[in-house]
Amino acid sequence: MTVQPSDPAVPTFAPDAFVRVRGARENNLRDVNVDVPRDAIVAFTGVSGSGKSSLAFGTIFAEAQRRFFESVAPYARRLIAQGHTPHVDEITGLPPAVALQQRRGTPSSRSSVGTVTTLSNSLRMMYSRAGIYPADAAGRLESDSFSPNTAMGACPRCHGLGMAHTVSEASMVLDATLSIRDGAIAAWPGAWQGKNLRDIVAVLGYDIDRPWQDLSRADRDWILFTEEQPVVEVVPQRDRIAKPYQGRFWSAKSFVLHTLADSKSPNVRQRVLRYVDTGPCPDCAGSGLKPEALAVTVAGHSIAALNALPMTALADILRPIAAVGGTPASSEVSVTLAGDLLRRIDVLLELGLGYLALGRSTPTLSPGEMQRLRIATQLRSGLFGVIYVLDEPSAGLHPADAEPLLLVLEQLKLSGNSVFVVEHNMDVVGRADWVVDVGPRAGEGGGEVLYSGPTAGLAEVSDSVTRQYLFADDREPVARAELRHPLGWLGLTDISRHNLQGLDAQIPLGVLTAVTGVSGSGKSTLVSQVLAEAVGQHLHPDPDDAPLRDLGDPDTDVEFAERMPVAAVTGLEAVDRLVQVDQKPIGRTPRSNLATYTGLFDAVRATFAATDEARARGFTASRFSFNVAGGRCETCLGEGFVAVGLLFLPGSYAPCPDCGGSRYNPETLEVTYRGKSIADVLGLTVDAALVFLTDVAVAARSLETLREVGLGYLRLGQPATELSGGEAQRIKLATELQRARRGHTLYLLDEPTTGLHPADVELLMLQLGRLVDAGNTVVVVEHEMDVVAAADWVIDLGPSGGDDGGRIVAAGTPTTVAAHPTSRSAPYLARRLASLSES
Numbered sequence: 132m133t134v135q136p137s138d139p140a141v142p143t144f145a146p147d148a149f150v151r152v153r154g155a156r157e158n159n160l161r162d163v164n165v166d167v168p169r170d171a172i173v174a175f176t177g178v179s180g181s182g183k184s185s186l187a188f189g190t191i192f193a194e195a196q197r198r199f200f201e202s203v204a205p206y207a208r209r210l211i212a213q214g215h216t217p218h219v220d221e222i223t224g225l226p227p228a229v230a231l232q233q234r235r236g237t238p239s240s241r242s243s244v245g246t247v248t249t250l251s252n253s254l255r256m257m258y259s260r261a262g263i264y265p266a267d268a269a270g271r272l273e274s275d276s277f278s279p280n281t282a283m284g285a286c287p288r289c290h291g292l293g294m295a296h297t298v299s300e301a302s303m304v305l306d307a308t309l310s311i312r313d314g315a316i317a318a319w320p321g322a323w324q325g326k327n328l329r330d331i332v333a334v335l336g337y338d339i340d341r342p343w344q345d346l347s348r349a350d351r352d353w354i355l356f357t358e359e360q361p362v363v364e365v366v367p368q369r370d371r372i373a374k375p376y377q378g379r380f381w382s383a384k385s386f387v388l389h390t391l392a393d394s395k396s397p398n399v400r401q402r403v404l405r406y407v408d409t410g411p412c413p414d415c416a417g418s419g420l421k422p423e424a425l426a427v428t429v430a431g432h433s434i435a436a437l438n439a440l441p442m443t444a445l446a447d448i449l450r451p452i453a454a455v456g457g458t459p460a461s462s463e464v465s466v467t468l469a470g471d472l473l474r475r476i477d478v479l480l481e482l483g484l485g486y487l488a489l490g491r492s493t494p495t496l497s498p499g500e501m502q503r504l505r506i507a508t509q510l511r512s513g514l515f516g517v518i519y520v521l522d523e524p525s526a527g528l529h530p531a532d533a534e535p536l537l538l539v540l541e542q543l544k545l546s547g548n549s550v551f552v553v554e555h556n557m558d559v560v561g562r563a564d565w566v567v568d569v570g571p572r573a574g575e576g577g578g579e580v581l582y583s584g585p586t587a588g589l590a591e592v593s594d595s596v597t598r599q600y601l602f603a604d605d606r607e608p609v610a611r612a613e614l615r616h617p618l619g620w621l622g623l624t625d626i627s628r629h630n631l632q633g634l635d636a637q638i639p640l641g642v643l644t645a646v647t648g649v650s651g652s653g654k655s656t657l658v659s660q661v662l663a664e665a666v667g668q669h670l671h672p673d674p675d676d677a678p679l680r681d682l683g684d685p686d687t688d689v690e691f692a693e694r695m696p697v698a699a700v701t702g703l704e705a706v707d708r709l710v711q712v713d714q715k716p717i718g719r720t721p722r723s724n725l726a727t728y729t730g731l732f733d734a735v736r737a738t739f740a741a742t743d744e745a746r747a748r749g750f751t752a753s754r755f756s757f758n759v760a761g762g763r764c765e766t767c768l769g770e771g772f773v774a775v776g777l778l779f780l781p782g783s784y785a786p787c788p789d790c791g792g793s794r795y796n797p798e799t800l801e802v803t804y805r806g807k808s809i810a811d812v813l814g815l816t817v818d819a820a821l822v823f824l825t826d827v828a829v830a831a832r833s834l835e836t837l838r839e840v841g842l843g844y845l846r847l848g849q850p851a852t853e854l855s856g857g858e859a860q861r862i863k864l865a866t867e868l869q870r871a872r873r874g875h876t877l878y879l880l881d882e883p884t885t886g887l888h889p890a891d892v893e894l895l896m897l898q899l900g901r902l903v904d905a906g907n908t909v910v911v912v913e914h915e916m917d918v919v920a921a922a923d924w925v926i927d928l929g930p931s932g933g934d935d936g937g938r939i940v941a942a943g944t945p946t947t948v949a950a951h952p953t954s955r956s957a958p959y960l961a962r963r964l965a966s967l968s969e970s
Contacts, residue, residue, distance in 0.1 A: 142166040147224070150191065150518070151548075152729060154220030157193075158185040159578035166583065167567060168192075169226065169302040169518070169549045172540055174563035174586075175585050176554055176597050178855065178888040180573030180844045188230060192520045193217040195228035208826025214344075226549070228518040231505050241280050241291070243631035244496070245438065245489035248479070251278070253472050254489065260435050261372045261465035262427040272424060277434050279419030286419050289412035293419040296391060296407045300355055300903075303383045303406045311339035316354070318383045318406035318597025327365070328386075331378045334363045356780070357382045392957070402470045441933055446476050478507040483532050486651050486933025491539050500503055500650055502526065506539055515547040525556040526885050529649040529914045530959040538581055555888045557601050561586065568595050574816055597843035602890040614944060615903060615923045616643040620706050623665060623876075630658045636660065636926070637942070640705055640875070643903050645922035647956050648940070651932025654912045659881050661697060662910070663711055666877055669703040677956035706908070707874025710867055713881050714860045718851030721770065722758055725854075726813065726847040729837070729866045736828040739809055744802045754799060762809075764790035813848030820847055836865040841887075841894040861895065868898060876907045884915040896921050916963040919956070920945050927956045 148169050157161040159182045167173050169955050175183040194217050242914030255277040258558055275281040278291075285291030303318035304898045311329055319325050337350055353359075363379040381389070383406075392401045400532050411417030418435035425433045428446050437445055453469035479485065483505045495502065502524050525533045526542070537559065540550050554560055568582040582592045588681060618641030626634040631653045638644060646654045717728045726732035736755040739745055745754070754762040757769035767773055767787035771794040786792035793810035794799060794853065800808045805823065815823060821834040821843075837843065840861045845854075854862070860883055867878075880899075884892050894913060899909050903923075911918060919925055925948040927941040941951040946955060949961035 143886075150225050150875075151221075151223045152186070152190060152219060153222070154608065155186060156218040157189040157192045157377060158182060158183050159574055160190070160577040162415075163578070163580055165567060165580045167551070168404060168565055169224065170352035170544065170547070171564040172544055172552065172562070173565040173567060173568045174552050174554050174560040174846050175569065176560050176888075177569035177577065177581075178573050178596050179555075179841065179855075179886065181569040181571075181888075182576035182579075183569040184553050184576075186569060187551050188232065188522065189519055190217045190219050191222065191225070191518070191551065192228045192230045194222050195225055195518065196230075198225070199227060206964055213270045223502065226516050226518055228520055229514070230520045230522075230525070231502065232291075232522040236418055240492050240494055242439075243555050244487050244491045244493065244557065245282075245503065247493055247501070248475065248489075248508050248554050250472060250475060250489055251438075253468055256439065257465060257468040257472070257634065258424075258429055261462055262429050265426045266425070268423070271811050272427065273719050277420065277424045277427075284420055285821075286412060286421055289419060291419040292407060293412055293415065293417040295412040295414075296388070296404075297413075298355075298406065299386045299408055299718055300351065302408050303355060303387070307344040307759040308342050310342055311337070311354075313344035318387050318403065320386065320594045327378055328381065330365045331363055331365070331380045334365055335361065335380065336671075342616065352532055354383075357384045358385065360385070381478065384967050404445070404618070435490075439488055441486050441488055442476050443485035444486075446473060446480065449473050449476070475507070478539075479504070481535055482507055483535050483650070483932070485645065486931065487631065490881075500527070503528075503532075503536065504875060505534070509950045513546075514529050518549040518551055519543055519552075521550065521552045523554055523556075523886060524552055525554065527650070527882055527902040529647070529956070530558065530916065531955045532650050533558060543767070550735040554728055555874060555886070557889065560597070560601055564864050566597075568592065570596060572844070573597075573841075574818075574846075595603070596888070596890050612900065612921075617642050617924070620707070621662070622699075622701040623661065623697050624658070624700070626661050628661050630933060631656055631661065632937060634937065636939060638661075638908075638910060638926075639924045640702065640877075640908045641906065642905070642908065643899060643921070643922035644908075644924040644926065645919040646910060646912050646926045646928065647914060647919050647960075648928035648936065649932055652928040652930075652936035654928055655881055656937075657926075657928065658879055658910055658912050659711065659713070659730065663709065663879055664696050665700045666703065666706055667699070670706070670709055705875055706877045709874040709877045709879070710876055711858055711881075712863045712867065714857065714885060716851055717854065719861055721850035724813075725817075725837070725842075725845055725851075725862060727758075728851065728862060729833050729869070731830040731833040732847070734827055734833075735809070735812055735824070738824075738827050738830075739802055739804050742802060742804055748798070748802070750799070755795075755802075757794040762795055763794050764794055767794070769794045811910055813846070815847055816843065817845055817847065820845035833865070833869050836869045837862070839894065840865045840898050841891045855886045857884070864895075864898060868901070872905055872907075876902075878902055878907060878909045880909070880911045882912055882914065884913060884918055892917055916956075916959050919960055920963045920967060923958075925960070927954050929950070931955075 142526050148168045150169060151166050153164050163186060165186070175187045177183045197216055208335060214501055223776060243251065245254065252274070255274040259272055259274040273283060273676070275283045278284045278292055279286065279293065289295045298318070305317045306315065309315040311332060319328050323958065329339055332354060332838045337354065338346070343351065359381050360381060362377050363381045364375050366375045376844055387403045387406055390399060391407070393741045394400050412419070414419070415425070416435070420435060425435055427434070430435070430452060432448065437448065440448070449469045449472055452465050479487070484500065484503055484507070487500070490861060506521070506524065524536055528536060533556065540552070543550050552559060555831045560566060563586055565584065566582065566586045567580060568589055570579065571576050572580050581595050582589050589598050592598055617639035621638040623636045623638070626636065636657060646658050648654050717723060722808050726735065733752070735746050736752040739755045740750055740752040750762070751874060753759055764787055765771035766789040771790065771792045793808070795808070795810055800810060802808070807823070812820065812823070817834050817837045821831060821838060824834065824906060837845070842858065842861055842865065845858070851859070860880070864883070887895065896918060899911070903909050913919060922945060925941070925943065925945050926939060927948050929936055929938065929940045930953065941954045941957070945960060949957050949964055951957045
């Protein structure tokens, strides 16, 4: 696809070719009036929290969605998850809209590249209707028989997951020289339950004092693997009162698998997982499918084989089939289906996603990869006259990957659509036809449209923070700190995980290291998985002391299957502590917020409890928590709102009729500190709370750190569910910064600049610099060249993604990497370093 970029000359639009917004008051928008052209690429920009998303998504898209739902039959509306009605006086000239937002939270491990793009539907249909069946096949299979996510197609052993938990004598008996009494069967529970099982085994006639290795094979197998559960009378020998009881026997295998299947305790599941062998399901070889489906072939390949291929290779297999008469087995059905698949795959190839396989699980994808997959799906939809509203489409993309994305945005426009992007990437903003700059600051200091017009005109708006980053000549010079020199090295030898195969890496200590490279090159695998696990296993050699793994993480199975993906690690003795800062939400419910996560709310509640009024009433600190009974409003249970179902109209939330949204009961609100109730304090922004709580040392220190990372605009009680991934990551970073330092800490951050305006990136870099200057090591996975240029050391992975990546292309200082002849990061880094030297 070859598309010329937008003409940099000032574009002209007909008077009736605008979306006109009047009186927008969503979130922090201040009665905004703005005109935005249709049939153009429009960039909404401004510092983080300025209100640009409230305008693009909360107002324009929300109103387009509301109008669409009004055209749907009332009964059908009840079956649709409807959005809210925006606070706006009027919007005219508004076509239908499609939103492509950054997905937050944890997607299902059953979701894959194929399901997101719907390519799997067509591929399954091809196997069902045009596949080659074995001679003894009973009949043609339905398309659902080729899906591991349906009862019709899922492998009965692994239930379609492709991974199976199995146990063996080696996994459950860690020291065969021990006797059963001394704990040979490590997989059995501890404490009384373990003693109970040992006593039952003794009653059954087995010698529990002989070394395990001296027992007969038949006895060992029965104790470990039998499904029998005999009940015997046990007389305790060590109790003061020997009361007989009926004890039921569980084999070690039965206990482990029963615990995994039924236990709701992550700690208990974590313990038994240590005695499990996890790997590809032996029945389906990891495909998740039944044998009948795996026996059907297309071009000599099973559907599992095609799902595992990179899309570049899949396209090569499909091309001969799509050509009429291209292969002897071609039929009208196979030609049609293969042609449809090829057309849709070609769009993904143009977006640089050819290294992905259809079977790749979506939780393992970066936000940028997910965004491009959804954009590609829309591009093939053939819609006309639609507004596409995109949330940071360049997020998580290397500059080399962003260029194909810009061509796709142009293609959407040339197809007769409007493209509205909320964006911080100045390369994307610079290529837009029109810019809406919101600000001037964040939160209560923002909410105004500073400029709406052709991109070049923003250079004349002195109040715009974006202006100096969009136009290099206006940028204030930033002094480059002296390069720090490594205090030592962490060496990882022969790394094998995903596309890292036999890789050796050296991570410098005591400096800021940026790990960069195109999407899919292996950056997150190296830093967030391999490096984190290697250091974590060194710091927590006892599995019981190790931090809990996220059992909902689809990569957990891989981690357990590959306990040590590194042949050798050196330099670990220099690291005393490991901290990972990611973009996962700080809480999954509105009950978690900025104040509770950082811990500053504990100090605030203690301050209220220490007032004379609270003491006179006998109120303790717990009285001022909205999460427990006592001080909270019992009508809304401390939520502050109640859900209002409106049947076929969009559901709504209304302030609680009893507490008015304060979350507390009247008696609690009567207690004040310096004239404000506890609810009033939760309503303050970080900037305002810093002034109000200046005498509360613990809270003030936390608030000052939040302000320093650029979060002064957030309210203390702002629910965690309303925070962006970038905001969540900065809150975690601020929480870490306020802690007392102890030892040499290794900080690992995965794309910390996602969702940040360039001005906020500068604030972030100052804080990361503080961590390094305090004697720690910081490693960031990053695409933003401002961060890479400011690093002391750069590791560039590549040269491409997937199987063509996983190698260190260049490593050294930013200047060294920028001069590398084959690095795809080098030209972009060199350009950034040049602009710094000029300023």
